[in-house]
Amino acid sequence: MNMPVKFEYFKNPKNRELSQADLDNLALELDAIKQEVLDDIGEKDAKYIRRVYSTIRYSSLAGRALLFAGWFPPAWVLGTGLLGFAKIMENMELGHNVMHGQYDWMNDPKFHGPSYEWDIVGTSDNWRQTHNYKHHTYTNIKGMDDDIGYGMVRLFPEQRWKPGYLLQPLYSIPFCLLFQWGVAIQNLEIGKLLYGRKTKAQAKEEWKPMQKKITKQLFKDYVFFPLIAGPAALPVFTGNLVANGIRNIWTFSIIFCGHFTKDVEVFPKSVLQNESRGHWYMRQIRGSSNLTGSEAFHILTGHLSHQIEHHLYPDVPARRYRKMAPKVQAVCEKYGLNYNNASLVKQYGSVIKRIVKYAFPFKK
Numbered sequence: 001m002n003m004p005v006k007f008e009y010f011k012n013p014k015n016r017e018l019s020q021a022d023l024d025n026l027a028l029e030l031d032a033i034k035q036e037v038l039d040d041i042g043e044k045d046a047k048y049i050r051r052v053y054s055t056i057r058y059s060s061l062a063g064r065a066l067l068f069a070g071w072f073p074p075a076w077v078l079g080t081g082l083l084g085f086a087k088i089m090e091n092m093e094l095g096h097n098v099m100h101g102q103y104d105w106m107n108d109p110k111f112h113g114p115s116y117e118w119d120i121v122g123t124s125d126n127w128r129q130t131h132n133y134k135h136h137t138y139t140n141i142k143g144m145d146d147d148i149g150y151g152m153v154r155l156f157p158e159q160r161w162k163p164g165y166l167l168q169p170l171y172s173i174p175f176c177l178l179f180q181w182g183v184a185i186q187n188l189e190i191g192k193l194l195y196g197r198k199t200k201a202q203a204k205e206e207w208k209p210m211q212k213k214i215t216k217q218l219f220k221d222y223v224f225f226p227l228i229a230g231p232a233a234l235p236v237f238t239g240n241l242v243a244n245g246i247r248n249i250w251t252f253s254i255i256f257c258g259h260f261t262k263d264v265e266v267f268p269k270s271v272l273q274n275e276s277r278g279h280w281y282m283r284q285i286r287g288s289s290n291l292t293g294s295e296a297f298h299i300l301t302g303h304l305s306h307q308i309e310h311h312l313y314p315d316v317p318a319r320r321y322r323k324m325a326p327k328v329q330a331v332c333e334k335y336g337l338n339y340n341n342a343s344l345v346k347q348y349g350s351v352i353k354r355i356v357k358y359a360f361p362f363k364k
Helices: 020-038 043-067 074-098 124-137 165-176 179-186 190-194 201-227 230-260 277-286 295-300 304-312 318-334 342-358
Strands: none
Touching: 020 318, 043 074, 043 230, 043 318, 074 124, 074 230, 074 295, 124 179, 124 201, 124 230, 124 318, 165 179, 165 230, 165 342, 179 201, 179 230, 190 201, 230 304, 230 342, 277 304, 295 304, 295 318, 304 318
């Protein structure tokens, strides 16, 4: 009999339980959407990412130049804004997407995923391990995907409650402001060290490349540029500080709204037993959420406003997600899967509700 496949987790009633035959057909249809795009990838995609690279470079140069005249308030505001914009674009539309291998086919060292190093205190090697591998392979599987609350925030009833979570509505604020630091230390798995599941020698070795990257980033933004600015050292220092803060708030907001909104689900490890391609696709859809907005908005998010499409097709150039989205949504509707899509305001509001609600020991 072609019975629905059952999972052991809190089910969202907006999703229909699918049989194995349904899941196999789901995989075929979603694979076809991807292949259609892969067959069309070429020079226009290369031109696009080169334009992104140039935009980041010139925006950063203009922003830093204006900060050298930062004693004049309009110059400081504009310079900080341009630098913040450049940092957002470098992280979201360039670094994140390049590190997923979306542009490896270009054979251009600037866009080579395995060797790209981005402009945050965390190393790209750590990100490729925690995000590209763990998160995208074990998406929202409790105990395997470290991105579920980043080990700091309880966002689902399936997470075991601890008294410390009572403070998460408060400490989520500095976590947002300093988000790059949370990303940086994630792969250190400090909890394993505290509970004796990792030796101090192991932790020390893992810390070395991060220490080198942190030193480089802090020196660049808070020593080198302020130093060469001379009399404008303080405006340059504060401009860099605020630009990094702008980038942190934006990336925190987009990432949390793509993973921790209402209707997003988490799963037990048991879902991995004999997981088919269709199962994996379904898990990506049920564990992600999208954001509506303009073309400029989607670009500023690195097209992670199409988090569902990104999780289905992480190695496809992200600029393609906007045109893929209606086809993916149609497939979801055909198979009775909730296509979680709403405005930034609505999705962010649901994230805040989760942060507050699950600070307390609610079970559902």
